[in-house]
Amino acid sequence: MQTQESGVQYSRWDDRSRDEVHVVAGSGTEEAWSWQRVSRKLCSGKLGIAMKVLGGVALFWVVFILGYLTGYYVHKCK
Template identity: 35%
Template sequence: MESTGEASVHYDRWSENNINMNVESSQSTTMRIYNRACVGKTGIALRAAGVLCALVVIYIIGYVTGYYVHRCPL
């Protein structure tokens, strides 16, 4: 039933030496920084810290602006 002639196709299994599992070394530096800072628990923490800093800056700007707008004239 099986053909042993030249028309048969031979599939080689992959050698473990040919498989590159080191994905991080093949990525660019910016992608490694992005993956470390923006994905996962670290990314969530950095976003939360960024939002908190932005809210504090907006609060300080509003406080200073309100102080100078509403102070009593001399």
């Protein structure tokens, strides 16, 4: 059984209940592949480690500044 709408091919072979499912490439595969390449490049290797470290440092400073401002306005003397 093959359906062109869903992009999935399903075939059952042998009587040993082994199923084989294939996902067929659709029209947006080029865009998906480019995003996968960018994601793979930015999230792995030395560049990926550097991006994660920079993201962690940036997140730290955002939380620190928000906490400082919140604490300042909560504990401000009237």
